[in-house]
Amino acid sequence: MSLKLINHSTDLKRLCDEGYFIQIQGALLLLREVPYVNAQRQVKIGTLISPLNLAGDVTQYAGDHVAYFDGEFPCNADGTQIHQIVNSSNHVNLGHGVTAKYTFSSKPPNGYTDYHHKMTTYAAILSAPAAVLQPGVNARTFRVPDEGEESVFNYIDTASGRAGIGALTQRLATEEVALIGLGGTGSYLLDLVAKTPVRKIHLFDPDRFFQHNAFRAPSAPSIEELREAPLKVDYWAGVYSKMHRGIVPHAVAISDDNLHLLEGVSFVFICIDGGAVKRRIIQKLEALGVSFIDVGMGLELVDGSLGGILRVTASTPDKREHIHQGRISFEGGEDNVYASNIQVADLSALNATLAVIKWKKIRGFYRDLEREHHCMYTTDGNLLTNSECS
Structure with a gap:
C-alpha cells in the first residue's frame, strides 16, 4: 500500500x-x-x-x-x-x-x-x-x-492519525471479533467494528437479507440487491469488505454441532434471542476465557407511541456471575420487557453504539471509571443506568 x-x-x-x-x-x-x-x-x-x-x-x-x-x-x-x-x-x-x-x-x-x-x-x-x-x-x-x-x-485510516489517537486505535489491532446475529443491532455493530483495525470479524447468521431488514440496518441496498435475497453474511461481507479485509462470513446458526467455530476469537457480540443455544454459547465462551457482550431490546406500542429499554450486558473473566443471576434470559425469548420484536433503526444503532463503547472500555480505548457490566437505556425518561460495577 x-x-x-x-x-x-x-x-x-x-x-x-x-x-x-x-x-x-x-x-x-x-x-x-x-x-x-x-x-x-x-x-x-x-x-x-x-x-x-x-x-x-x-x-x-x-x-x-x-x-x-x-x-x-x-x-x-x-x-x-x-x-x-x-x-x-x-x-x-x-x-x-x-x-x-x-x-x-x-x-x-x-x-x-x-x-x-x-x-x-x-x-x-x-x-x-x-x-x-x-x-x-x-x-x-x-x-x-x-x-x-x-x-x-x-485504504489507510487517516481519521485516527488526524485525531492523534493512532496508538489507542492500535490497542484493538490484535482482536479477532465474532458477531452472532446480524439483525438490526448486529448489522450496526458490524458497521462500527469494521472501522477498527481488528484482525478478523466473523459473521454468524443463517438468514437471508429481506426488504424489512433494509429499513432497520445501516447503508442503503438497491432494489436489485433486494430481489436477490442474499444471505445476510454474504450481503454484509460484500458491503464491508470494501473497507476491511478481515470479514469472514459463516452462513450458519451457532449450535452444539459447531461451537468449535468460536475457538480462536478474542471477543464476541451476542445479538440473538434467548434460548438453550445462548446458554451453550456462553458456556463455551466462559470455558475459553473469552469476554463477550450480550445485547437486548424490548419495545412496546402503548397509547400510540413506542417505549422500552435497551440493554448491554458484558461478561469478562473477572466478572461473570451476574450473567447467571437474571441479567440476561436463557429462555425462549427475552423476559417481559424484552418480549416484543419491534425494532427501529435508530434504537438498533444506539444499542450497537453502547455495546461498542463498552467493548472499547474493556480494551482500554475509553476511560472506564465505573467498570459497569450491565447498562440499560430507557427511552421515555432518556435514562441511562449502570450496574454490576467492579
Whole structure:
C-alpha cells in the first residue's frame, strides 16, 4: 500500500526521486535519516513525521503546517536551540510504532503547497546546521522505500492519525471479533467494528437479507440487491469488505454441532434471542476465557407511541456471575420487557453504539471509571443506568 500511495502521489514520488528516504506508517509520512545538530554540537540523525490527508490512494494536501520530530532538541551549529520551529516538547505516541519527542510548527508566508514542500522545508531547517559542522551531509540518502506495514484496511485510516489517537486505535489491532446475529443491532455493530483495525470479524447468521431488514440496518441496498435475497453474511461481507479485509462470513446458526467455530476469537457480540443455544454459547465462551457482550431490546406500542429499554450486558473473566443471576434470559425469548420484536433503526444503532463503547472500555480505548457490566437505556425518561460495577 505504501509504494502504491507513493507512486500515485506526485509530491511523495518527488520526495523519493530526489533521494529522500520516506516511509508510510498508518496515515503518517515519515522522512527518515534527517541530519541535525544536538546541544553538544554533534551531528545526529532524526525522523520527521507528518500526518497524511488522503483521497483514496492519493495525497490530498490540506494546508496543515504541523510536523513531529523524533530526535533530540534540534540546535544551530553553535549548539543554541532552534526555538523558532519547536511548538512543544513532550513524548507523543502516534501509533503504528511511531513516537516523537517534539512538535514543530513553522509556516511560510504563503503556506506549504504539498507534502514535498512541507517536508523538505523542515528537513532543510534541521540539516543546514549539520552541514556547517559536517560539509556535504543532507537528508537525501537515496534509500529505496519499503512496502511498509500490512493493513487490514483497503485504504489507510487517516481519521485516527488526524485525531492523534493512532496508538489507542492500535490497542484493538490484535482482536479477532465474532458477531452472532446480524439483525438490526448486529448489522450496526458490524458497521462500527469494521472501522477498527481488528484482525478478523466473523459473521454468524443463517438468514437471508429481506426488504424489512433494509429499513432497520445501516447503508442503503438497491432494489436489485433486494430481489436477490442474499444471505445476510454474504450481503454484509460484500458491503464491508470494501473497507476491511478481515470479514469472514459463516452462513450458519451457532449450535452444539459447531461451537468449535468460536475457538480462536478474542471477543464476541451476542445479538440473538434467548434460548438453550445462548446458554451453550456462553458456556463455551466462559470455558475459553473469552469476554463477550450480550445485547437486548424490548419495545412496546402503548397509547400510540413506542417505549422500552435497551440493554448491554458484558461478561469478562473477572466478572461473570451476574450473567447467571437474571441479567440476561436463557429462555425462549427475552423476559417481559424484552418480549416484543419491534425494532427501529435508530434504537438498533444506539444499542450497537453502547455495546461498542463498552467493548472499547474493556480494551482500554475509553476511560472506564465505573467498570459497569450491565447498562440499560430507557427511552421515555432518556435514562441511562449502570450496574454490576467492579
